[in-house]
Amino acid sequence: QQQVKQSPQSLIVQKGGISIINCAYENTAFDYFPWYQQFPGKGPALLIAIRPDVSEKKEGRFTISFNKSAKQFSLHIMDSQPGDSATYFCASGGTSYGKLTFGQGTILTVHP
Amino acid sequence: EAGVAQSPRYKIIEKRQSVAFWCNPISGHATLYWYQQILGQGPKLLIQFQNNGVVDDSQLPKDRFSAERLKGVDSTLKIQPAKLEDSAVYLCASSSPSGANVLTFGAGSRLTVL
Numbered sequence: 001q002q003q004v005k006q007s008p009q010s011l012i013v014q015k016g017g018i019s020i021i022n023c024a025y026e027n028t029a030f031d032y033f034p035w036y037q038q039f040p041g042k043g044p045a046l047l048i049a050i051r052p053d054v055s056e057k058k059e060g061r062f063t064i065s066f067n068k069s070a071k072q073f074s075l076h077i078m079d080s081q082p083g084d085s086a087t088y089f090c091a092s093g094g095t096s097y098g099k100l101t102f103g104q105g106t107i108l109t110v111h112p
Numbered sequence: 113e114a115g116v117a118q119s120p121r122y123k124i125i126e127k128r129q130s131v132a133f134w135c136n137p138i139s140g141h142a143t144l145y146w147y148q149q150i151l152g153q154g155p156k157l158l159i160q161f162q163n164n165g166v167v168d169d170s171q172l173p174k175d176r177f178s179a180e181r182l183k184g185v186d187s188t189l190k191i192q193p194a195k196l197e198d199s200a201v202y203l204c205a206s207s208s209p210s211g212a213n214v215l216t217f218g219a220g221s222r223l224t225v226l
Contacts, residue, residue, distance in 0.1 A: 049214075
């Protein structure tokens with residue numbers, strides 16, 4: 001199975017800081033790259049997503065940066081808040097077949 | 113809009129016993145997925161349905177796992193017999209025809225095999 005490699009496994013930042021999580025994919029046929037946020041006891045929820053025709057997408061404090069040639073993309077959380085403490089998963093997939101392949105996850109802890 | 117419903121939320125069984133999980137997707141969502149999430153890992157696709165037909169079950173351990181989607185709506189995932197390594201959260205997700213990649217997940221069913 002094509003892999004999606006995510007790093008770091010865990011991340012601790014202070015309130016107001018910037019959180020950065022990185023992801024690398026293998027399958028060049030993938031054309032959809034979302035980030036999901038998961039709180040304990042809940043299912044993953046879509047946070048933000050990008051397609052490879054743009055290099056960056058911003059929604060509020062969350063930004064995805066995409067590097068097609070390197071097959072990498074990253075999530076930046078600006079002004080991190082304690083409420084952002086959760087597990088974040090990158091994923092990748094193809095529009096034609098819908099299913100997503102997920103990374104291993106990053107546990108983010110934001111200290112007040 | 114009601115979300116993806118799953119039950120039971122928690123289940124504890126002995127190894128070699130059987131268990132079944134139920135999922136009711138969002139109304140109108142033609143595609144339904146079952147993912148397995150082992151503690152500390154990302155979700156792994158087990159099976160994908162389009163209406164009541166199987167699109168992808170390449171990673172479903174078919175010697176012990178089975179799934180069906182009757183009438184293209186609800187779905188049931190069964191494990192028989194369960195092994196210790198089946199301990200995980202089983203997540204159901206669905207997506208609409210217009211947003212094929214946008215998966216909405218349920219809260220999951222946590223299985224513990226003793």
